[in-house]
Structures are given as C-alpha cells and as structure tokens.
Amino acid sequence: MHSKLTALFQTIYGRPPEVVTRAPGRIEFIGNHTDYNGGSVLGAAINRGVWVGAARRDDGVRRFFSEFAGKITTLPAGELVRQSGPASWVNYPLGVLAALPAFGLPGPEGFDFLALSDLPAGAGLSSSAAIELASALAFQALLGSNPDRETVVKVGKHAENHFVGVPCGILDQGVSGFGRRDHLVYIDCRGPRFETVPLPPTAHFWIFNTHTKHALVDGLYASRHRECMEAARALGVGLLVEAKGAQLEHARPGLSPEGYKRARHVIDEIERVESARQALRRGDLSTTGRLLTASHQSSQSLFENSTAELDYLVEMLAGGLNVYGARLTGGGFGGAVMALTSPAFGAAQAAAVASGYAERFGTRPDVLHTQTGPGAEVVWKAN
Ligand code: ADP
Numbered sequence: 393m394h395s396k397l398t399a400l401f402q403t404i405y406g407r408p409p410e411v412v413t414r415a416p417g418r419i420e421f422i423g424n425h426t427d428y429n430g431g432s433v434l435g436a437a438i439n440r441g442v443w444v445g446a447a448r449r450d451d452g453v454r455r456f457f458s459e460f461a462g463k464i465t466t467l468p469a470g471e472l473v474r475q476s477g478p479a480s481w482v483n484y485p486l487g488v489l490a491a492l493p494a495f496g497l498p499g500p501e502g503f504d505f506l507a508l509s510d511l512p513a514g515a516g517l518s519s520s521a522a523i524e525l526a527s528a529l530a531f532q533a534l535l536g537s538n539p540d541r542e543t544v545v546k547v548g549k550h551a552e553n554h555f556v557g558v559p560c561g562i563l564d565q566g567v568s569g570f571g572r573r574d575h576l577v578y579i580d581c582r583g584p585r586f587e588t589v590p591l592p593p594t595a596h597f598w599i600f601n602t603h604t605k606h607a608l609v610d611g612l613y614a615s616r617h618r619e620c621m622e623a624a625r626a627l628g629v630g631l632l633v634e635a636k637g638a639q640l641e642h643a644r645p646g647l648s649p650e651g652y653k654r655a656r657h658v659i660d661e662i663e664r665v666e667s668a669r670q671a672l673r674r675g676d677l678s679t680t681g682r683l684l685t686a687s688h689q690s691s692q693s694l695f696e697n698s699t700a701e702l703d704y705l706v707e708m709l710a711g712g713l714n715v716y717g718a719r720l721t722g723g724g725f726g727g728a729v730m731a732l733t734s735p736a737f738g739a740a741q742a743a744a745v746a747s748g749y750a751e752r753f754g755t756r757p758d759v760l761h762t763q764t765g766p767g768a769e770v771v772w773k774a775n
C-alpha cells in the first residue's frame with residue numbers, strides 16, 4: 393500500500409508525499425452497549441486500514457484526493473467549511489483540522505492530501521475513525537509535532553462528534569489508536585483508560601456483513617439509551633456500571649420488564665468483558681469464544697437489538713467446527729456478525745455459511761477474513 397500510495401500521490405500531485413501514515417479499522421470484540429453505561433469494552437484493530445499521504449504547500453491552499461470521489465477537492469486558504477455531495481468525505485480530514493486547536497495542537501495551512509484504503513467503508517469496521525486518525529497523524533507529522541496516542545484518539549473522536557456530526561463513543565478511535573498486532577484493546581470507558589490485552593496469534597476473525605439496517609435504528613438506540621438511564625436511576629446509581637446483579641434482582645419489582653432486561657444485559661455484559669479479559673490473559677480462546685456467544689444470546693433475548701439475520705449467522709457459526717464463538721458486532725438492529733475462529737476455519741466453510749444465508753434471506757452477506765494489526769502510525773517521513 394505504501395508504494396501504491398506514493399505512486400498515486402506522484403500521479404495526482406506531480407511530486408512525492410512528505411509523510412505517509414496509516415490507521416486501522418476495528419472490530420467490536422465484546423462489550424455491547426456498555427460504553428454509555430460507563431462499562432468497558434474490548435476491540436480489535438484489524439490488519440486493514442486507511443493510508444494517508446500529505447505534503448505541505450506554501451500558498452495556504454488545501455487539496456484533497458481519494459478514490460471515493462475520484463477527483464481533487466480544492467479549498468482556498470483558511471476555508472474550513474463542511475462539504476456535501478461527493479466531496480463529503482473531506483469532512484473527516486477537515487474535521488480533524490478543525491479539532492486540533494481544542495487540543496492545543498498546530499494544524500498545517502496549505503497541503504496536498506491523499507487517502508487510500510484497503511478497508512471497506514460503511515461496513516461497521518470504522519473506516520471513519522481510521523481516516524480521522526491517519527489524517528491527524530499526517531497533519532502532525534508535517535509540522536514535526538508528535539502528540540501522544542490518547543490526544544490523537546480524542547482529536548479523531550472530536551472530529552467525528554462535532555464536525556461530521558456522528559455521536560460515536562470512544563471505541564472506534566480508541567481501538568484504532570491503541571491497537572497492536574496480536575492484542576486486543578481494552579477500554580474502561582469512564583476514564584477513558586486504554587490497555588492492550590494479548591490475543592494468541594492463532595486467533596482469526598471472520599466478519600459477515602448482512603448490509604441490513606433496521607429502518608428505525610436511530611430511534612431504537614435512543615430508546616435503549618433512555619431505558620438504561622431510567623434503570624440506573626431506579627437502582628440509585630449514576631450509571632449501570634455501578635450496579636451489581638444482586639442489587640438489580642432486589643430492585644426488579646420496581647422496574648418495567650424492559651428496564652430490567654436492558655439492565656440485566658448491560659450488567660452481565662460488563663462482567664463478560666472482564667471475564668474475557670481474564671481468559672485472554674491465560675490465552676484461553678475457548679472460554680473467550682463462549683463469552684462471545686453468550687453476549688449474542690443476551691443481545692437476542694435481553695437487550696433485543698438482534699435480528700433474524702444476525703441470529704441465523706450466529707446459529708450457523710457458533711458451536712461449528714473451528715469456531716470459538718460468534719456474536720453481532722456493533723450497535724445491532726442489523727449490521728454484521730463476527731466469528732472468532734482457529735486458523736482451520738477457511739474460505740470454503742465461510743462460503744457455506746454465506747450460501748445458507750442467501751438461501752434463507754435472498755442476499756449474500758459480504759465475508760471478510762482478518763486478524764489483528766498495528767494501531768495508527770506514521771509509516772514514513774521525508775527527512
Ligand atoms: P464506517 O466507519 O463503519 O466505515 P461511516 O459511515 O462512519 O462507516 O464512515 C464511512 C465514511 O468515511 C465514507 O463514506 C467516507 O466519507 C469516509 N471514508 C472512509 N474511508 C475513506 C477513504 N479511504 N477515503 C475517503 N473517505 C473515506
């Protein structure tokens with residue numbers, strides 16, 4: 393990808409980049425709807441991502457190119473205006489530029505910018521966080537600035553929340569920023585506090601993206617959020633992370649049936665994240681896999697954010713040969729299922745699952761095989 397990017401940069405801009413950066417996509421490994429309840433989550437940075445090349449210009453003009461639009465977007469010196477239509481992808485690097493001052497970081501005036509990717513966009517793998525972090529690192533590297541990872545993560549999240557306007561949690565940018573090959577990223581969302589947890593190199597991921605999305609998904613997220621906050625209030629805690637299972641059972645008569653189920657899911661899920669973290673410290677993928685499948689079953693019956701499509705995939709995968717466990721990954725109500733497998737799980741087995749799904753639902757899910765990879769980094773810098 394590095395040489396491909398350099399060659400494309402040369403073709404588009406007639407000179408080589410001064411810096412090359414990359415940032416990975418991520419998988420939500422376990423920790424479903426735990427973030428806004430103050431809990432923890434485990435994510436995997438994958439071995440695909442977004443690459444950015446950049447070089448300074450001294451006229452203040454900013455030029456952006458990606459295969460996404462297939463043409464250069466030129467912004468006059470000093471202009472930081474939200475873009476729409478085919479150029480709307482520019483809002484990601486632009487949002488990063490707009491965020492930098494809030495973190496006391498300098499931003500380059502003029503530059504040529506190019507993004508190249510081997511990560512599917514809009515597939516739940518957070519290409520948005522990847523382009524944000526690769527952009528932030530590129531802008532800093534152009535100026536010889538070297539901010540710490542946590543700051544880069546926060547700049548990316550700020551860009552997505554405030555400039556792009558997507559209210560994502562810390563998982564996407566946190567995992568892209570702190571990812572490490574043969575590791576997962578553990579995030580205590582209250583800090584936030586980041587830590588890496590070893591993952592055996594034999595662990596493989598298979599993602600089945602159904603491309604389904606519940607028509608009312610935004611409203612459903614909002615109502616789940618509200619139910620969790622109401623349950624916390626009924627339990628006398630600020631956030632569900634502070635409640636224990638026994639406390640919930642005690643308070644059950646005073647809760648609505650939905651409130652009880654949502655809280656049960658969140659409290660159990662936070663415990664599952666901790667159990668998975670312990671199991672991984674021992675390199676125990678079998679126990680970890682069972683926790684993944686239990687997480688899905690809890691989504692299905694308690695949080696009720698699964699769908700027939702996702703349930704079908706998990707049923708076909710979990711308990712199957714070479715599979716440790718499977719669950720929906722991301723917010724739910726459609727989207728993707730992730731399976732944690734041994735190296736023996738192969739393309740033929742994945743294709744059989746996809747064919748069964750196609751027979752049942754009429755469309756074929758996209759299948760992606762991946763492993764963990766390094767977090768966001770400056771790949772190359774001219775001296
Ligand atoms: P996800 O983060 O799950 O991939 P999003 O809708 O949050 O989905 O982000 C996808 C958007 O990010 C794309 O529509 C595009 O605007 C931007 N993006 C991702 N990758 C690239 C890329 N390589 N070049 C330009 N824009 C990109």
Ligand code: MG
Pocket residue numbers: 518519520521
């Ligand atoms: Mg995104």
